[in-house]
Amino acid sequence: MLPFAERSAGSDVIGGAINGSGTLLVRATRVGTDSFLAQVVRHVEDARALKPGILHLVDRVLRVYTPAVLIVAALALTVWLLGSWLIDGEPNGRRAVFAGLGVLVMGYPCAVGIAAPLAIVRAAGEAADLGIIMRTGEAFQAFGSVRTMLLDKTGTLTQGRPGVREIEALVDEEELLALAGAAESSSQHPLARAVVNAAHDRGMDLPAASQFESVTGLGVRAQVLDRQVLVGRPGFLTEQGIDLQRIAPHVDRLEATGRTVVIVAADGEPLGLIALGDALRPDAAAAIAQLKQTGIVPVLVTGDNERAARHVAAQLGIEDVRAGVLPEGKAEIVREFQQGGQRVGFVGDGINDAPALMQADVGIAMGGGTDIAVESADVIVVRDELGAVLTARQLSRSSYRRTRQNVALAFLFNGVGIPLATTGLVYPVWAMVAMAASVTAIFVNSIGRRPSLLFDAISSVGRQPSDDVDAAAAPAAREAAPAHAARR
Numbered sequence: 001m002l003p004f005a006e007r008s009a010g011s012d013v014i015g016g017a018i019n020g021s022g023t024l025l026v027r028a029t030r031v032g033t034d035s036f037l038a039q040v041v042r043h044v045e046d047a048r049a050l051k052p053g054i055l056h057l058v059d060r061v062l063r064v065y066t067p068a069v070l071i072v073a074a075l076a077l078t079v080w081l082l083g084s085w086l087i088d089g090e091p092n093g094r095r096a097v098f099a100g101l102g103v104l105v106m107g108y109p110c111a112v113g114i115a116a117p118l119a120i121v122r123a124a125g126e127a128a129d130l131g132i133i134m135r136t137g138e139a140f141q142a143f144g145s146v147r148t149m150l151l152d153k154t155g156t157l158t159q160g161r162p163g164v165r166e167i168e169a170l171v172d173e174e175e176l177l178a179l180a181g182a183a184e185s186s187s188q189h190p191l192a193r194a195v196v197n198a199a200h201d202r203g204m205d206l207p208a209a210s211q212f213e214s215v216t217g218l219g220v221r222a223q224v225l226d227r228q229v230l231v232g233r234p235g236f237l238t239e240q241g242i243d244l245q246r247i248a249p250h251v252d253r254l255e256a257t258g259r260t261v262v263i264v265a266a267d268g269e270p271l272g273l274i275a276l277g278d279a280l281r282p283d284a285a286a287a288i289a290q291l292k293q294t295g296i297v298p299v300l301v302t303g304d305n306e307r308a309a310r311h312v313a314a315q316l317g318i319e320d321v322r323a324g325v326l327p328e329g330k331a332e333i334v335r336e337f338q339q340g341g342q343r344v345g346f347v348g349d350g351i352n353d354a355p356a357l358m359q360a361d362v363g364i365a366m367g368g369g370t371d372i373a374v375e376s377a378d379v380i381v382v383r384d385e386l387g388a389v390l391t392a393r394q395l396s397r398s399s400y401r402r403t404r405q406n407v408a409l410a411f412l413f414n415g416v417g418i419p420l421a422t423t424g425l426v427y428p429v430w431a432m433v434a435m436a437a438s439v440t441a442i443f444v445n446s447i448g449r450r451p452s453l454l455f456d457a458i459s460s461v462g463r464q465p466s467d468d469v470d471a472a473a474a475p476a477a478r479e480a481a482p483a484h485a486a487r488r
Contacts, residue, residue, distance in 0.1 A: 062109055069107030069418070073100045076422040095424035102421030105431035107414055111438040115406035118446045123399030131383035132392045139378040140403070143362045143396035145343045149291055149389075150334060150356065152348035153302035153312060154190055154278060156366055156386070157288075160349065162190055162278035164198035165259060168250045169272035176272045178204055180264045183222040183229040186212040191260060192220070194276050195231070217303045217326040217352065219262070227266045233305070235324075237263045237270070247273055258311030260304050280315060287386040288316045294390070296345075299337075301330050303352070327352035331359040347389055364389055406442045413438035 013026060077100035084092035120140055127134050134140060151157055169176040181199030184192035185206055199206055209222040209229075219232015230237055234244055234251055242265045244251070250273060251261050259275040281287075291298050299320040300313045309323035322333055330346070334356050337344045346353070346360035357363030357376040365377035366384070374380055381388040417434055420426055426434075 062112060065107075065112065066109055069103065069109075072107070072418060072422065073103040076100050076103050076424070080424055092424075098426065098428060099422055099424035101428040102424070102426045102431045103418055105428055105435060106417035106421040106426075108435055111410040111413060111435065111442055112407070114439065115410040115442050116403045118442060119399055119403040119406050122402070122446045123395055127392065127395050130388070130391055130395075131381065132388055132395065133380040133382060134378070134392070134395075135380060136378045139362055140396055140399050142343060143345065143379065143393050144400050146296065146345040146362055146393065148297050148299060148337050148342050148344045150299045150301045150330075150337070150344060150346045150360070151318075152330075152346075152353050153300060153304055153309065155349040156347050157284050157300070157312060157316065158278040158280055160190060160278065162194045162260065162276045164194055164274055165277040166254065166275040167272065168247060168254075168275070170246065171271050173272075174202075174204065176264055177202070177274070178206060179224050179227070179229050179266055179271065180231050180262075180274060182206045182209045182224040183212070183220055183231045183264075185209060186222070187214055187220055189214075190278075191262065191276055195262070195274060198274075224266075228268075230265045231262055234261065234263050237265055240265075242268065242270055244270055246270060255305050255307040256311075258308050260308050280312070281386050283385055283387045285316050287390060288318060290387070290390050292317070294393070296393075299333075301325055301333055301346075301356070303327070328355060330356035334359040347386075364392065402446060405445055409442055409445065410438065413441075 012029075077096050080096035080099050081091045081093065084090065084095070123140060124134055154160055154162065167173055167176065177195070177199050181196045181204065184195045186209060187193075196206070207225050209224045212220065212222040214220045215232070215236065218236040219230065221228070221230050223229070230240055230242065234248075238244060242263070244263060247263070247270055251263075254261050254273070254275040259277050261273050261275050263273050264271045288298050297320065298316075298318050299322065300309055300316075300318045301322045302309050303325055304323060306321075306323040309321050313319070313321045325333065330348075330353065334344050334346055338359075338361070343361045345362040345364060346356045347364045347366070348357055349366040353365075354376040357365060357378075362379060363377040364379045364381060365374045366381050366386075379392050381392065413434065417426075417431065417438075421431055
């Protein structure tokens with residue numbers, strides 16, 4: 001049975017999602033090339049077009065290789081004609097022609113030209129089948145050498161659906177929640193939405209807020225019912241001159257249990273606090289353990305408070321924790337590790353993760369994240385599983401290894417074949433057979449453990465290109481739909 005994701009009025013659903021029960025009215029906001037499926041197909045095609053470093057090396061070699069083969073072929077023809085004439089008194093045209101043609105056939109750059117792209121196309125298709133989109137060619141080469149993986153907390157290690165767990169009010173609890181919900185109603189931060197949803201769940205009609213201002217990573221301020229309301233981190237309210245001594249013990253107690261605490265104040269006086277919590281992803285602990293087994297050091301990077309971050313890290317076995325980090329600070333931490341000569345990966349899903357995703361050697365965006373995070377990443381995990389990050393890395397390593405093997409095979413065939421052809425002892429037809437064998441060997445090596453792809457390629461001969469694109473996109477769509485299935 002496919003897993004379900006809860007959706008309510010105003011939530012986004014993806015084309016192809018299955019409604020579990022009841023009736024559902026959906027408004028199409030993106031069609032055609034703007035749809036999610038079309039974007040998946042475009043990202044796959046982009047990954048095939050972009051080149052990792054090894055392809056740039058092959059291109060540089062080919063710029064020299066092709067003229068060199070032509071020169072060698074001309075020299076082989078000339079040397080045999082002149083040499084045989086000088087030695088025997090009669091030019092050996094047959095052997096000279098065989099030498100020239102043999103070098104041209106043996107040196108044909110087909111095998112070299114397809115060696116790397118074929119492995120990359122194969123890996124891009126396999127990744128799409130598994131719900132992983134490799135958006136850049138560099139991701140194929142760099143991901144396998146990543147040794148430090150920075151992970152955001154909310155939405156990456158946790159499910160990204162925080163909820164209000166406890167409320168400690170110095171005034172009426174309903175008043176506290178109403179003021180906090182009204183002030184947070186204009187914010188799109190997951191914690192803000194959790195406060196607003198808690199108020200709605202209690203059937204409260206939130207008053208209108210004006211003069212709203214969000215201080216990124218810290219909190220919000222707004223005017224609600226002619227009162228100046230502040231909602232945010234304890235440190236943020238302290239900076240605003242709010243005395244938190246009365247509720248400091250509650251803050252310490254809740255943060256020690258892993259809660260994220262926001263303070264609510266109005267007109268310079270604290271009204272209480274709201275403790276929020278977010279469940280860990282079911283596969284988070286196993287994914288972190290696998291990362292460590294492969295020699296990758298996980299680092300938790302979050303804007304949350306130190307104690308809450310340490311609590312989550314302890315549950316997952318992460319030793320290096322960077323807490324209380326502002327959005328721009330995440331990119332700075334990535335640079336800090338890179339300056340030590342390490343290749344760094346970053347996994348995130350939010351708007352504030354975009355700078356770090358761009359800065360990292362490999363940025364991985366969880367597919368349920370914001371558009372800007374997805375566009376900033378090198379790798380997109382469409383399915384809602386943290387373990388897919390390991391799968392993406394394994395694909396990167398295997399594809400890069402296969403690419404190097406293909407390039408080595410191509411140059412081995414040509415490196416042995418061209419000198420043999422210059423002897424004039426190789427019939428051109430056998431040179432053609434040798435080149436066909438080299439291309440076949442590269443193709444077989446590229447398909448790896450899936451020989452069925454050979455038969456798929458044969459059966460696709462004569463099929464319209466659009467049919468191939470649809471067939472390639474279908475597995476990704478099937479992976480995407482369960483994570484975004486809608487039900488009421």
